Amino acid sequence: MATSPVTRAAGRVAVPVLGLFWLAVTTVPFLFMVMTTFKTQQESYASSVWALPEGLNFVNYADVLSGPFLAYLKNSVMVVVISVLLIVLISAMAAYAFARMRFRFNEALFGLIVAGMIVPIHITLVPIYLMTRDMGLYDSPFALVGPYVATSLPISVFILTEFMRQIPKELEEAARLDGCGPFAIFFKIFLPLSGPGLSTVAIYNAIMLWNEFIFAYVLTSSTSTRTLPLAIWDYQGQYSSNIPAILAVVTLTSLPLVVAYAFGQEKIVKGMMAGSVKG
Amino acid sequence: MTSITLSGVNKSFGANFPVISGVDLKIDDGEFCVFLGPSGCGKSTLLRMVAGLETAYSGEIRIGDRVVDKVEPADREVAMVFQNYALYPHMSVYDNMAFGLRQAKTPKDEIDRRVREAARILQIEPLLDRMPKALSGGQRQRVAIGRAIVRQPKVFLFDEPLSNLDAALRVHMRSEIATLHRNFPAASMIYVTHDQTEAMALADKIVLLHAGKDMLKHGSIAQVGKPLDLYHRPRNLFVAGFLGSPTMNFIEASFAGQQADGARVALKSGEEIVVPVDGSTLAAGAAVTLGVRPEHLAPVAASGAALGAQTLTRRVSAVEHFGEYSFVYLDGGTPAPLIAKVAGDGGFKAGDSASFAAPADCCHLFDADGIALSHL
Numbered sequence: 001m002a003t004s005p006v007t008r009a010a011g012r013v014a015v016p017v018l019g020l021f022w023l024a025v026t027t028v029p030f031l032f033m034v035m036t037t038f039k040t041q042q043e044s045y046a047s048s049v050w051a052l053p054e055g056l057n058f059v060n061y062a063d064v065l066s067g068p069f070l071a072y073l074k075n076s077v078m079v080v081v082i083s084v085l086l087i088v089l090i091s092a093m094a095a096y097a098f099a100r101m102r103f104r105f106n107e108a109l110f111g112l113i114v115a116g117m118i119v120p121i122h123i124t125l126v127p128i129y130l131m132t133r134d135m136g137l138y139d140s141p142f143a144l145v146g147p148y149v150a151t152s153l154p155i156s157v158f159i160l161t162e163f164m165r166q167i168p169k170e171l172e173e174a175a176r177l178d179g180c181g182p183f184a185i186f187f188k189i190f191l192p193l194s195g196p197g198l199s200t201v202a203i204y205n206a207i208m209l210w211n212e213f214i215f216a217y218v219l220t221s222s223t224s225t226r227t228l229p230l231a232i233w234d235y236q237g238q239y240s241s242n243i244p245a246i247l248a249v250v251t252l253t254s255l256p257l258v259v260a261y262a263f264g265q266e267k268i269v270k271g272m273m274a275g276s277v278k279g
Numbered sequence: 280m281t282s283i284t285l286s287g288v289n290k291s292f293g294a295n296f297p298v299i300s301g302v303d304l305k306i307d308d309g310e311f312c313v314f315l316g317p318s319g320c321g322k323s324t325l326l327r328m329v330a331g332l333e334t335a336y337s338g339e340i341r342i343g344d345r346v347v348d349k350v351e352p353a354d355r356e357v358a359m360v361f362q363n364y365a366l367y368p369h370m371s372v373y374d375n376m377a378f379g380l381r382q383a384k385t386p387k388d389e390i391d392r393r394v395r396e397a398a399r400i401l402q403i404e405p406l407l408d409r410m411p412k413a414l415s416g417g418q419r420q421r422v423a424i425g426r427a428i429v430r431q432p433k434v435f436l437f438d439e440p441l442s443n444l445d446a447a448l449r450v451h452m453r454s455e456i457a458t459l460h461r462n463f464p465a466a467s468m469i470y471v472t473h474d475q476t477e478a479m480a481l482a483d484k485i486v487l488l489h490a491g492k493d494m495l496k497h498g499s500i501a502q503v504g505k506p507l508d509l510y511h512r513p514r515n516l517f518v519a520g521f522l523g524s525p526t527m528n529f530i531e532a533s534f535a536g537q538q539a540d541g542a543r544v545a546l547k548s549g550e551e552i553v554v555p556v557d558g559s560t561l562a563a564g565a566a567v568t569l570g571v572r573p574e575h576l577a578p579v580a581a582s583g584a585a586l587g588a589q590t591l592t593r594r595v596s597a598v599e600h601f602g603e604y605s606f607v608y609l610d611g612g613t614p615a616p617l618i619a620k621v622a623g624d625g626g627f628k629a630g631d632s633a634s635f636a637a638p639a640d641c642c643h644l645f646d647a648d649g650i651a652l653s654h655l
Contacts, residue, residue: 177331177359
């Protein structure tokens with residue numbers, strides 16, 4: 001469709017302006033958060049909200065790190081790593097079956113798993129709590145792994161199935177002629193070729209689970225078993241009047257995500273777009 | 280024994296989509312057989328059934344003395360070269376070629392020896408450490424062939440291996456595949472293409488396949504034989520029209536009677552042509568189709584033939600010059616213009632009236648069902 005020079009000129013101006021506006025909307029709260037962590041409690045009361053800190057004061061970080069923060073961090077890392085590994089392995093195997101194997105009810109089963117995305121996790125809380133308690137896992141970080149894997153599988157299977165459908169069928173056939181069975185085809189051909197899709201699933205789920213609150217809140221109760229989102233919750237009670245300290249907790253908690261996104265954003269976007277356009 | 284035998288092979292995708300019908304075929308030891316046909320005729324499907332990548336709905340496939348219908352692809356001792364090469368993108372050229380041997384638990388030394396030998400034959404030794412994405416189309420095709428060679432198969436299967444290459448490279452790789460066939464005389468080869476030039480150039484035997492309604496009516500196989508047999512003695516109108524470029528000229532006519540030197544046919548434009556075929560089964564006046572290839576229509580002045588017998592005179596509607604030869608388009612008596620292929624520029628121009636001799640032995644006659652009448 002032809003566009004007039006005026007429209008094109010307006011587009012050239014509007015796109016960067018809107019981009020800068022959106023950058024401000026997303027960056028300003030983040031900068032405010034980091035900036036405030038360098039203020040003392042008195043300073044935060046005495047100065048204007050937007051005033052710069054008097055210096056680089058790390059007392060809030062020292063304060064937070066001297067508490068049980070590292071225990072929360074250890075639990076978060078452990079739960080997220082185990083969950084993500086399981087999610088990637090299980091969803092990749094399921095995706096391979098849905099993308100490549102011809103069996104009865106393939107489409108129906110795929111539809112059922114993807115439909116799992118629309119189930120609100122809150123209605124599953126009570127049954128999952130009861131099952132966790134009956135299995136003796138209540139108040140253990142491992143109690144979180146099962147629900148995390150289960151609730152993450154639908155979107156992960158969906159993303160990886162679309163990704164694997166794009167791997168040329170001839171590669172699978174060449175592997176069959178080379179003597180590979182289904183498992184060898186999966187581990188030696190499909191898994192290595194699905195790297196970008198697997199990264200997407202891993203990064204996306206790591207971010208979601210790193211921030212997960214409600215299961216952690218319901219299934220754990222001790223400081224030694226809780227994860228970082230609950231740390232913020234706990235610190236909110238402990239430092240109800242110390243805003244710089246709370247923001248130091250939030251900064252430390254979000255730091256791994258910022259790093260992950262900085263290095264992985266291309267893969268996340270690519271993976272999410274898989275299948276949307278013909279390559 | 281590396282012969283391949285297909286007996287009563289049928290294949291359909293669902294109840295209403297037969298793609299292969301009643302294929303009975305024997306490919307001899309060391310033979311280079313080309314499956315040729317239009318799009319949708321099932322030639323790739325037939326090849327994939329030999330490879331074990333598709334299962335036949337009914338019938339039997341043998342490789343050597345062994346029935347392979349229920350044998351896994353890897354155990355059929357076949358190697359396949361795919362149209363899009365199907366190289367593993369995450370493996371180097373060396374690993375691509377070695378992959379099948381590693382799967383078969385071949386000793387490392389033996390794998391290395393075979394990969395390097397294949398690389399030497401195909402002149403891809405400097406490429407062994409490269410990844411497929413760093414190769415050109417022709418190099419990728421060689422690696423794909425190399426991957427087939429290292430397995431030392433009894434049967435090589437090629438599924439339109441040259442169709443992704445440009446014209447010049449296609450001609451070059453075609454000669455390399457012919458060389459490969461000479462280097463591995465014991466292995467049988469099946470080669471699928473829709474390009475009749477490739478088929479004519481490479482094949483010991485061509486299997487020309489029907490598509491669509493013809494397949495349902497007559498079965499999949501239109502004709503099997505040596506390339507020149509199919510070209511010079513087509514069994515029916517489909518074969519006659521498929522092989523040759525430009526296609527054979529078809530002229531509607533009626534049977535005027537049988538005489539000692541052949542069947543006499545009367546063209547609608549008034550000429551009478553004698554074709555050396557047995558027309559004894561035809562009734563007088565029966566509708567027939569006369570077929571003459573463009574290169575067999577010789578200008579009367581150049582051929583020295585007498586004007587009259589076996590001569591067609593038409594108005595020239597257009598001339599296409601190609602330097603070495605020219606196509607002369609002739610109007611009159613047929614729905615599509617007749618085409619004559621003449622040497623050089625031919626000296627014709629649009630609007631001329633020109634006479635062309637149709638040598639009796641180069642004429643073909645087809646009955647009302649399109650079946651060729653046998654030559655005397």
